[in-house]
Amino acid sequence: MTTLLQLLYSLIIGVIQGVSEWLPVSSKTQIIVSSTFLLNLSFKQAYTFGLFMEVGTIFAAVIYFRKELVQMVGVLLGSKNRADRKLLAYVVVVTAVTGAIGAPLYLVADSLPSIALGIPMLLIGAVLMADAGIIFYSRKRHEKGASLRKLDSLTFKEYVLVGISQGIAALPGVSRSGITTSAMLLLNVEADEAFRLSFVAGIFASIAAFGLSLVVSASNVGAAVGTIGLGGIAVAVVASTVVSLFLIDFLIKIAGKSKIVYLTSALGIIALATGLLYLAFGI
Numbered sequence: 093m094t095t096l097l098q099l100l101y102s103l104i105i106g107v108i109q110g111v112s113e114w115l116p117v118s119s120k121t122q123i124i125v126s127s128t129f130l131l132n133l134s135f136k137q138a139y140t141f142g143l144f145m146e147v148g149t150i151f152a153a154v155i156y157f158r159k160e161l162v163q164m165v166g167v168l169l170g171s172k173n174r175a176d177r178k179l180l181a182y183v184v185v186v187t188a189v190t191g192a193i194g195a196p197l198y199l200v201a202d203s204l205p206s207i208a209l210g211i212p213m214l215l216i217g218a219v220l221m222a223d224a225g226i227i228f229y230s231r232k233r234h235e236k237g238a239s240l241r242k243l244d245s246l247t248f249k250e251y252v253l254v255g256i257s258q259g260i261a262a263l264p265g266v267s268r269s270g271i272t273t274s275a276m277l278l279l280n281v282e283a284d285e286a287f288r289l290s291f292v293a294g295i296f297a298s299i300a301a302f303g304l305s306l307v308v309s310a311s312n313v314g315a316a317v318g319t320i321g322l323g324g325i326a327v328a329v330v331a332s333t334v335v336s337l338f339l340i341d342f343l344i345k346i347a348g349k350s351k352i353v354y355l356t357s358a359l360g361i362i363a364l365a366t367g368l369l370y371l372a373f374g375i
Contacts, residue, residue: 095323101130102324103331106148110335113149114269114291114343115359121213125370131319140312144305146298148332153295155333156340160292178243182289185251186258187296193259194297198304213367216267219274220360226277228353240282243289250279254289258297268294284347291340 108126112119123142127133133141154161163176164183171177230240257275261268269290276286305313317325346352 095321098321098324099327102320102327104130105145105320106328106331107335109142109145109148109328110152110332111339113146113332113336114339115267119146119149119267127316131316133316133319136309137312137315140305140309141316144302144313144316145328145332146302148329149336150295150298150302151329151333152336152340153291153298156337157292157295161295175244179292181248182243182246182251182254183293183296185248186255186293187300189252189255190258190293190297191300193256194262194301195304197259197262198301199308211367211371213363213370215367216270217360217362217364217367219270220356220363223270223274223277224353224356224360226274227283227356230277230280230283240285241280242282242285246279246281253279254293258293261297262301268297282348283352284344287344287347291344 105123105126108122109119112122120142123145124135124138127138127141128135131138160179163171163173164180167173167176167180254272254275257271258268260266261271269287272290272293273286276289277283281289320328346355
């Protein structure tokens with residue numbers, strides 16, 4: 093493989109990571125498929141590489157949500173602001189539960205020789221179509237006087253439910269943003285708030301996933317890095333970061349508008365079609 097081709101593949105994988113991490117279509121699945129096809133990695137190597145590639149989206153989320161992060165640090169330093177304390181409590185509980193659920197699932201997934209990725213994609217598609225219906229129904233209720241929820245009305249038990257949902261996303265084919273956003277929509281959380289809370293909690297889950305991949309599956313990470321090269325890794329991370337910044341902003345803005353119903357429906361259709369294609373080609 094020539095150096096130019098390596099950089100091109102790196103750019104493609106970085107863009108795929110930057111797009112799929114924030115859309116409810118499972119970034120791990122997309123990276124597994126793309127890196128298997130472009131880099132000829134094994135399933136286990138590609139799965140680990142997908143977690144390792146989250147470093148770019150971590151950078152983007154930290155930049156975009158720097159205000160929220162500073163507010164949480166302020167609480168640790170003694171701030172009594174109720175909203176900031178609520179956000180910190182949410183992040184701590186969700187992250188702890190995610191780790192308790194996600195780490196064992198990651199170890200199980202890492203030991204599997206392969207998985208039929210089409211099946212999870214079909215499930216994701218069905219969930220997305222259901223999400224579109226939930227958002228549409230919630231907004232109709234809101235128009236009739238029913239109130240949509242925000243973080244300040246969520247309880248400890250509901251934090252735990254979000255954490256469980258995020259932990260399940262350690263499995264290949266399960267979208268972290270998709271499953272956590274879906275959980276909050278089912279709790280009648282306003283769509284743009286659900287996306288924001290999902291993305292903020294995802295920062296810490298992604299950091300943990302990145303660290304776990306380095307500790308538990310260093311050989312798989314090494315094989316992927318050896319194939320793509322340090323220059324290729326740098327290109328992929330930069331591309332992922334830049335694309336992520338644009339997409340986070342777009343999704344949060346559109347989530348507050350009626351167009352989110354059409355976007356979610358379209359993503360559901362894409363996920364269903366992708367799942368069928370994966371199964372047809374034995375992926």
